[in-house]
Amino acid sequence: MAQNHVDTPTPxxxxxxxxxxxxxxxxxxxxxxRTARAVGWRFVDTGATxxxxxxxxxxxxxxxxxPDAVAAAVAGARIELSTRATDDRPTVLLDGTDVSLEIRGPxxxxxxxxxxAIPTVRAQLIDLQRRAIGRAGAVxxxxxxxxxxxxxxxxxxxxDARPEVRALRRRSDGPAHGELHEVQQALAxxxxxxxxxxxxxxSDGAVHLDTSDLSLEQVVxxxxxxxxAAGIVEDADTTGAAPATSPLPWVQAAGHRKDWLIGLARxxxxxxxxxxxxxxxxxxxxxPRTGAVLMAGNHTGFLDGPLAFALCPRPxxxxxxxxxxxxxxxxxxxxxxxxxxxxxRPDRAALRxxxxxxxxxxAVGVFPEGTRGAGTLETVSDGVAYLAVRxxxxxxxxxxxxxxxxxxxxxxxxxxxxxxxxxxxxPFTITVEGDPRSRRTVRAAxxxxxxxxxxxxxxxxxxxxxxxxxx
Ligand code: DC
Numbered sequence: 001m002a003q004n005h006v007d008t009p010t011p012x013x014x015x016x017x018x019x020x021x022x023x024x025x026x027x028x029x030x031x032x033x034r035t036a037r038a039v040g041w042r043f044v045d046t047g048a049t050x051x052x053x054x055x056x057x058x059x060x061x062x063x064x065x066x067p068d069a070v071a072a073a074v075a076g077a078r079i080e081l082s083t084r085a086t087d088d089r090p091t092v093l094l095d096g097t098d099v100s101l102e103i104r105g106p107x108x109x110x111x112x113x114x115x116x117a118i119p120t121v122r123a124q125l126i127d128l129q130r131r132a133i134g135r136a137g138a139v140x141x142x143x144x145x146x147x148x149x150x151x152x153x154x155x156x157x158x159x160d161a162r163p164e165v166r167a168l169r170r171r172s173d174g175p176a177h178g179e180l181h182e183v184q185q186a187l188a189x190x191x192x193x194x195x196x197x198x199x200x201x202x203s204d205g206a207v208h209l210d211t212s213d214l215s216l217e218q219v220v221x222x223x224x225x226x227x228x229a230a231g232i233v234e235d236a237d238t239t240g241a242a243p244a245t246s247p248l249p250w251v252q253a254a255g256h257r258k259d260w261l262i263g264l265a266r267x268x269x270x271x272x273x274x275x276x277x278x279x280x281x282x283x284x285x286x287x288p289r290t291g292a293v294l295m296a297g298n299h300t301g302f303l304d305g306p307l308a309f310a311l312c313p314r315p316x317x318x319x320x321x322x323x324x325x326x327x328x329x330x331x332x333x334x335x336x337x338x339x340x341x342x343x344x345r346p347d348r349a350a351l352r353x354x355x356x357x358x359x360x361x362x363a364v365g366v367f368p369e370g371t372r373g374a375g376t377l378e379t380v381s382d383g384v385a386y387l388a389v390r391x392x393x394x395x396x397x398x399x400x401x402x403x404x405x406x407x408x409x410x411x412x413x414x415x416x417x418x419x420x421x422x423x424x425x426x427p428f429t430i431t432v433e434g435d436p437r438s439r440r441t442v443r444a445a446x447x448x449x450x451x452x453x454x455x456x457x458x459x460x461x462x463x464x465x466x467x468x469x470x471x
Contacts, residue, residue, distance in 0.1 A: 008130050015152050016041075016137040016232050018223060019145035019206075022159035023191055025166025027211045027219060029089065031159065032141040034220045039139070039233050042083035044132045046142035046149065048092045049125045050116040051103035052079045055094055057115055058107060064114045071120040079125075081132050113193035122197075137232070143194065146206050154232035156206040157223055163187065165212045229349045257337040262315050265336055269310025273303075277406055278417055282464060283424035284313045292358040292393035293427065296384050296449060298377055298457045299367035301403025303414070308365055308398060309336070311422050316363035319350055319383070341383075351383055358391035365398075368449065377454040382439075385446035389436045394427035397453045399460035423460040428452060 018035060020028050029045060036043035056077035062069040080093040092100050102108070115121055129149055133140055142149065146156035161169070167184035178186075207226060211219050227233040273279050287293060295316065297308055305318055315337070322340040325333055333340070339357075341350040354364045368384035369377060388395050399422070406418035430448055434441045 008127050009133070009135050011130070011150060012152055013135050014130065014133055014150035015154050016135065017133060017145075017150045017153035018139045018155045018157070018227055018232075019150055019153040020139065020141040020157050020159055020223070021143055021145050021147075021206070023143075023166065023194075024187055025170045026159040026161045027169065027216070028141040028159050030216060031211070031219050031223065032139045033089070034216065035223050035227075036139040038220060038224050039137070039227060041137040041139050042132070042134065043090060044081070044083050044129065044138050044140045045090050046125075046129045046140060046145065047112075048081060048090060048100075048103060049079055049128055049132075050112050050121075051108050052081075052092045052094050052099060053077060053121060053125060054108045054112045054115040055099055055103050058111060064111060067118045067120070070115055070118055071124075074115070074121050074124055079128060081128075083132050083134075083138065109190075113190055113197070116194070117197045143197075154230045155223070155226045157226065158206045158208045159219070160208065160210050161212045162210075225349075225352070258335040259315075261335050262337060266310050266315065269306060273307060273310060273420070276414055276416065277402075277420040279307075279311070280419070280421045280464065281311050281424075282421065282460075283426075286424045286426050287313045287363075287396055288394065288427065289314055291361050292391055293363045293396055294358060294384070294387055294391065294393045295363065295365040295396045295398055295424075296368050296380075296453055297365065297398035297400050298453065299369045300400065301407050302409075303403045303407050303420070304367060304400045305365075307400065307403065307420065307422060309338075312363070312365070313424075314363055316365045317354065317357050318365040319354055319367075322347075346383070351386055354387055355390055358387065358393050364393075368446075368453075377450055377457065380446050380450035380453070382442050382446050385430070385442045385449055388430045388449065389432055389442060389445050392429065394429050395449065395452075396427045397425040397456040399423040399425070399457040401457075401461055401464060421460070421464045423456070423464060425456040425460075 018032075018039075018041070020032050020035075022028050032045065033043055035041075053074045056079070057064070057070050057073045060073035060076070062073040064070060078093075078095050080096075082091040084090070089100060091098055092103055116125075126149055129140075129142075132138075133150060140150060140153075146153055146158075163184055164180075166187055167180055170187060171178075171180060171183045209219065209222065224233070287295070295308070295312070297304060305320060309316065309318060317337045317339055319341040320333060320338045322342050324330075325340040330340075339350050339353050341347045354366075357364050364387065366384045366387070368380040387393070401423070402418060402420040405415065406420050407414045430445045432441045432445050436442075
């Protein structure tokens with residue numbers, strides 16, 4: 001093998017690993033090559049080892065139906081794999097000669113599923129793959145990396161794409177692939193054969209990323225960001241970063257966020273809140289229906305977040321306290337597009353994710369008092385100011401009134417038919433002088449936001465005391 005380590009690392013030692021699993025055509029190779037280049041790590045294409053082994057079997061004339069003969073042919077072959085981060089496709093040597101092109105040919109592709117299904121072949125090649133991965137850091141693509149080869153990988157991603165997208169990508173690899181429907185059929189057949197060996201499902205803890213509608217840059221950025229957040233990339237700024245599972249906007253958009261569920265949950269919440277309380281929503285016209293918008297509300301009750309989520313005129317991503325992201329609730333919140341945020345320390349990963357939502361023209365909601373206060377807005381976190389300054393998005397203040405009475409602190413049940421009012425104020429933009437990245441600028445912006453929000457909450461409280469449903 002072309003590598004520094006002659007001994008085989010144990011699975012526990014393979015932590016500095018970005019594991020990219022998924023079916024053919026999901027974009028694994030291109031994403032792996034680009035990611036390796038971005039982080040300066042080795043690139044290990046495990047599929048290439050199965051392909052080289054298959055070529056060895058074909059050359060030896062072994063009967064594909066005879067597992068012992070196949071395994072013997074593989075054992076007698078010398079397979080070497082280049083793992084340079086700069087290679088788009090690693091060079092593969094079989095018994096000293098470069099077979100990089102030949103292993104992509106139709107004969108090998110037709111036989112590789114059968115060869116890779118033999119357990120003794122897999123055991124040999126997995127050993128070889130672990131040596132190629134090494135301990136220094138590698139981006140590894142395959143089908144069983146996060147489950148078998150490197151189950152302790154710091155980052156696990158399952159890449160997928162719709163069948164027609166996968167076929168299109170495969171066909172654009174070269175003219176030898178045939179008509180689109182043929183390519184799609186061939187992929188389906190190989191999926192079926194491969195799934196007898198590897199079930200091709202995301203492993204526990206893997207981030208599922210559907211790449212169908214994403215650009216290559218978006219996918220690579222998301223993967224690098226996960227590696228940074230996991231703290232396995234050296235030059236990463238990990239201070240205050242959330243765990244590797246912190247959902248990124250594209251990850252949410254493509255893998256976690258379920259728009260259909262949001263479409264169901266919001267009307268359901270609307271109904272629930274309207275039946276439980278005397279709900280009034282004012283100023284919905286102030287929320288722009290398209291483009292980036294940042295919304296900031298006062299925080300007095302547990303219901304503030306769910307109310308704003310359900311009654312806001314457009315779906316929005318709220319920064320939600322990370323303590324709520326536990327067990328199955330965590331998954332549900334991810335499906336609803338919510339971002340976990342640490343409240344007691346700066347959470348850069350959460351802010352980065354929220355900023356990306358804004359940069360993609362989305363709506364983000366924040367309760368910038370951090371913790372539930374008396375609604376007097378004595379402090380406003382710098383996070384909301386950072387988002388406003390960096391995105392330039394208009395800020396819509398939200399006054400949330402009555403939620404501390406509707407669900408008093410410590411109460412187990414809400415108080416039936418309590419008046420609850422949500423007032424969206426006119427949008428405004430923050431004007432700052434000086435370097436928008438400096439702490440002082442962000443602090444000044446936070447103070448502007450605090451005063452504007454306080455004025456809006458006080459005016460709303462004075463005006464909207466009598467409940468009546470207008471939404
Ligand atoms: O990714 P690819 O198309 O080059 O992979 C070739 C074959 O190798 C694929 O059909 C399944 C098999 N394979 C595997 O069983 N386990 C891996 N980790 C990688 C590939």
